[in-house]
Amino acid sequence: MRVFVCLLGAVAACLAMPNVYEMEMAEVEGAINRLQTKEELVHFLTENTSRGPVRLTSFSFKDCGGAGALVNINSLSITPDPVVFPGPLNVATDFKINSPLGQPLKGDLYIAKKVLGKYIKLPCIDNFGSCSYADLCVLLEQVQCPDPIVRIGIDCTCPLKANSYSLPKTEFDVDVSFIPAGDYMARGNITYMGKEGACLELSITLT
Template sequence: MHDFDIAPNPVVTGKAITLTIRAETKKVLNGSDVKLDLSRSSLFGWVPLPCVFHFGSCTYHDSCTLLKRMKDENWGGMMADIITQVDSYFSMYNIDLTCPVSKQSLTISSMNVSLPHVPSYLSFLASGSYKVHVNMVDRHTKEQTFCLDLEFSIA
């Protein structure tokens, strides 16, 4: 990952965000497990959030089918629309994430994604400051394939 930017910060639910991504795969990827650690700022410091309805600190098995599952199952009642928007940008930029994912460069400037309002059952994620750690490990070799740390706020 060379560059990853989210604007505006803080993110406002029900509004659009703009993503800029510049990355490359340096080897063929044939399926990874994705571990996401999400923490929220509180009076007591950073508090890890549990995995609820596929949101929070979760482990997602098989990255080859992850986006399809998020869309088909409409995780959290809001992911189908988001993934549809992201898929259209991937198509426009000729980015193929079909496994095995070949070595490739990925550059997307100003990807606009409309965010839905957060459903009431996920209201614990509705506002605040967050830290995210994403770690991907190859399912076969157990080798780390991706790591990302970021901080953002939701207004």
């Protein structure tokens, strides 16, 4: 009899687990939808995580552009292994712009963090998170183009010239006080004149 009762309890627990998971996921998604400021979003990401330096322990990229994409990303590497934040980050890449990219250059960014085993989309708040940009060329006009980028022939102004570009290993200082640990996925899409400009997918793990 006791064995039978234990079996019933085990079956009941197994049946209840999916419902508990769904309830927890609903709570997480509801909390994200209620976020109003960038500070609240950062607090949500960093809640229940230890503070201090984090390491980039896993990184992969994919050129998700189709056969007719205006930009082909051939390689992208990040070193050292592991990267420690805050700290220097070395980036090397090789890509080709097949056709000039002018205005308007529309951009869409999707960023998600894994929560309870599922990737949850981070909302766009004050241009932080999963955002859409009507014209990236306007944003480029507001930044100072890094010298390494200028040296390979890109001055951060539109139109971006058609050419093959190669950025050798270049160090960038990642000036952030804290990046929360976790698994992240990001996808950036660029469209120009209704055509697919570029698509890049990144998967990273911070520990």
